[in-house]
Amino acid sequence: MLTKERIMGPSGRAVNAGFSPDKVLRRDQQESGSGPRAHPAGTWGLPAKEHFSILTSHFKTGVLAMKLTPSFFENLSQPRKGHFARAGRVSLYYETYGRGQPLVLLHGGLSCIAGLRFQIAFFSRYFKVFVPERPGHGHTPDTPGAYRYETFASQTAAWMETLGLRKARMMGTSDGANILFYLAAKKPRLVERFAAVGGNLHPSGCEPVFQRALRRQAIPDPDPRYSAASPDGAGHYAAVFEKCRRLWLTQPQWKPALLSAIRAPVLILAGDRDVIRTEHSAAMLRALRRGQLAVIPGSTHSVLKEKPDLVNRILLEFFQEKISS
Numbered sequence: 001m002l003t004k005e006r007i008m009g010p011s012g013r014a015v016n017a018g019f020s021p022d023k024v025l026r027r028d029q030q031e032s033g034s035g036p037r038a039h040p041a042g043t044w045g046l047p048a049k050e051h052f053s054i055l056t057s058h059f060k061t062g063v064l065a066m067k068l069t070p071s072f073f074e075n076l077s078q079p080r081k082g083h084f085a086r087a088g089r090v091s092l093y094y095e096t097y098g099r100g101q102p103l104v105l106l107h108g109g110l111s112c113i114a115g116l117r118f119q120i121a122f123f124s125r126y127f128k129v130f131v132p133e134r135p136g137h138g139h140t141p142d143t144p145g146a147y148r149y150e151t152f153a154s155q156t157a158a159w160m161e162t163l164g165l166r167k168a169r170m171m172g173t174s175d176g177a178n179i180l181f182y183l184a185a186k187k188p189r190l191v192e193r194f195a196a197v198g199g200n201l202h203p204s205g206c207e208p209v210f211q212r213a214l215r216r217q218a219i220p221d222p223d224p225r226y227s228a229a230s231p232d233g234a235g236h237y238a239a240v241f242e243k244c245r246r247l248w249l250t251q252p253q254w255k256p257a258l259l260s261a262i263r264a265p266v267l268i269l270a271g272d273r274d275v276i277r278t279e280h281s282a283a284m285l286r287a288l289r290r291g292q293l294a295v296i297p298g299s300t301h302s303v304l305k306e307k308p309d310l311v312n313r314i315l316l317e318f319f320q321e322k323i324s325s
Contacts, residue, residue, distance in 0.1 A: 098124030106176030
């Protein structure tokens with residue numbers, strides 16, 4: 001695991017330890033939509049064509065829901081042992097596993113509890129795992145209007161308060177990571193420490209090739225198992241997809257000061273071929289008071305599924321660290 005003392009890029013070379021998060025994030029915003037940053041051999045030392053192939057093939061795996069594969073909905077249509085709990089004006093479906101201190105897991109966009117199955121199986125041996133599903137995802141009905149990370153964070157906070165989760169370790173992936181950034185900054189009493197997997201502060205933190213592909217992507221047909229699980233039915237999938245697309249292209253719109261306000265220990269984790277720029281992840285690390293960064297080799301935005309054994313060990317070490325003042 002890498003701390004602020006040394007940040008390693010995906011090629012193994014040290015990233016400049018003296019750069020400013022504000023400068024990097026401003027440059028990300030200026031470059032957004034203008035094409036990939038210049039690298040003699042393509043992005044991250046890969047030929048541009050190969051890098052694009054990695055990203056576009058990743059889009060088809062299901063984590064970003066460009067095409068939902070059978071494994072994405074594994075067992076999703078089977079009877080569940082879940083419950084609903086009030087979260088402000090909505091009720092969120094959730095499931096619990098294991099015993100012990102609470103650990104809350106937040107899934108990614110257009111995903112669900114099943115997308116965290118490798119983490120649930122592992123961490124339920126050490127913690128009581130709570131896994132909610134957001135509106136429009138899995139078994140939770142959708143809500144009117146556009147998606148906002150701030151709204152999701154407020155719903156998560158209300159859900160935790162309903163369940164009496166006063167202080168919990170947490171992990172979120174993709175959209176779930178972004179929700180945790182805001183939650184930890186605005187509701188610090190709820191978050192003991194958290195891991196953010198594949199999160200970002202601004203859309204420009206993503207590789208431009210991802211944004212271009214997302215704009216062009218046609219709405220896929222919903223998987224039959226999505227239809228079986230969703231209380232909104234198959235016909236509503238197009239609306240959920242469009243709301244997620246809009247969310248990813250326009251949000252979040254946060255400054256490094258949001259991260260600087262977080263007092264809890266934070267682990268930022270990403271793949272070295274993630275759609276999130278490695279430099280953006282390093283800039284977020286610099287903005288945190290008590291941050292750590294882990295870049296996982298040979299992995300993408302689907303790192304939780306691609307390298308579950310390695311990632312779970314890193315996360316467990318982080319969750320079991322003693323908290324120092």
